[in-house]
Amino acid sequence: MARREFEVRDIIEIYMHWQAGEGIRSIARNLGLDRNTVRKYIRPALEAGFKPGETRTEAEWAEFVRKTFPQIADPMKRHKVFEEIGQHRDAIKEGLKENKVSTVWQRLHDEAGLEGSLTSFRRYVRSMMPEATLAREVTVWRPEVPPGEEGQVDFGYLGKWTDPVTGMTHRVWAFVMVMAFSRHMFVKPVFRMDAKTWVESHILAFEFFGGVPRRVVLDNLKSGVLKPSIYDPAFNRDYAQMASHYGALVDPCRQGHPKDKPRVERQVPYVRESLWRGREFSSPSHMESEAVRWCLSVAGLRIHGTTRQRPLEQFENEEKPNLKALPEKRWESASWQTAKVGMDCHASVGGTLYSVPFKFAGRTLDVRVTDKTIQFFLGEELVKTHSRTKARRKTDVEDLPPEKMAFFARNPEWCLARAAEIGPAALAAVHEVLSVNTLYNLRQAQGLIRLAERYGALRVNAAAERAIGFGDPRYTTVKNILEKGLERLPSPELAEGTSDGLAGSLPAFLHGNAAFGQEE
16 A cells, blocks of 8 residues: 655655666565555656666655655645645644644634645644644653552453353453553453443452552543543542542543553553453353463563563562552442432332431432442431342331331330230230231220320220220220210129120110110
C-alpha cells in the first residue's frame, strides 16, 4: 500500500534503489509500496534522461525532486487547503497553548469560517507547526514507584470462548492488576464488566498478593468511577467502601489519558497473546485456575524488559514486605439500588417486600444488597437491616405504627399474661375465649383486657367471674355486665330442674330483670 504522505526522502529512496538496478516490482516489494506509485516517480526521471545504473548522490536526487515535485518539497503547496489554514497561523499558535488541535479547529470552523477538514487541519499543524504538538507527544521519564506503593488495574478484552458443555459462546475479558514496582501481576478472566465483578476482582487480587498497595490507579471506568474528574471523582459506592475497608487510596487516571497507568496498559496485549490465544479451557473455573498458574509460572518468572528482573522474585523479595496487611474480615461485595417505601411500610427488593420503620413511608432509600443481607440507608444513616430471603414478604412488627400493629403484637401469650394481672377470673375468661378458634377470637380476648383501662381490674375480674357463672365469658357479655353495673350482684344460681338451663336465663340477665316485667 502506498504511503499516505510522501516526503522528499521517500522519493530519493526509490531513486537510490532504481539506480542500483532494481526493477519496479523489487522496489515496490522492498519499500512496501504499490507498483503504480513506484512508476509514478520513475517516469519523470526517465523523461529527464536519467537511466538506471547511473550513479548520483542523494543531494543530486534531492535537487531533482525539489524541481520536479515542488508540491512535495514545499508543504504549503502540497494541499491548496494549507493556504487557507495558513491564514490563521497566529490564531492556531495561540489556541494550541491552551486547547487541543480538535478544539482549535472547531472554533476556527465555527467562528472564522474555516472550510478545511479536521484531518487536513491536523496534517497542517503536524507539518508546519511541529513544536506546538511535539511537547504533548514527547514521552517523559517518570521516577520509579516505591515498593508496595501502587497497583494499576484495568479490564482488557481477551476474545470469545465456547462452553464445551452448553455450546454457548461467551465474550471474555481479563481483570488485570499489576504491582507498579515489581511488575508482578494478577489476572482473572471474567464474563461481565459490572461493578460487582470489579469489586470482587480487587478482593481476589489483594488476596493473591497477600497484601494491599497504598494506592490503586484505574481508568475512569463506570464499574469503579461514576463521575470522571481528576479533582473530585465520584466512585461507585460499594467500590469506595471496599477500598476504605482495605485501606487503599483509589486514584483514577485523567479522563482520556490511559498512559497515566502504563504498566498495566502494556500488559493487556501480553496477557491476550500468552495466556489466551490458541488455548482451550474446559470451564470458567479451569480458566481462572490457569490464569493464576500463568501469573506465577510464566509471567512471574519471565525477565521483564524494563526491570531486567523476574517479577515474582522481585515482588517476594522487595515489594510484598511493604504491602499493607489484609484486614481480618473479608469484604462482602454488594450491589446498590434505590427503593421507595410504600405506605404499608414495605419496600420491594429483588421481588421480596421488606419492612422499613414507618417514619420512612413514602421516602426513597438507598439499598445495599449482598448475598446474605439487605440494608436500607437514608444518606449515610443505616435505617434497617434484614437477612435476605426468597419469601414474598418479610415484616418486622417493630417497623409498623403501634396502633396499627396492636392486633398482631398482642398475641395470645400477651393476652394471657395481661389477664393474669387483672385477676384469676379474667384469666379464666380469656383462656376460655382463646381455647377455640384462637386467631378468630383474638380480638375478643384483647377487648376483654382493654376493659380494664376503663373500668379497672377489680370490676373487670368480677364481671368476668359473673359471666363465667352464666357460661358465656365473651367480650360482649362482660361488657354488658360492666355497663349495667351487675358485676356487684352475687353470682346467679340456676334453679334445679330448669328445662331452659343457662341458655334461657342468660338473655334475661343481660337485659336486666325489667326486661321481663320484674323489678330489680
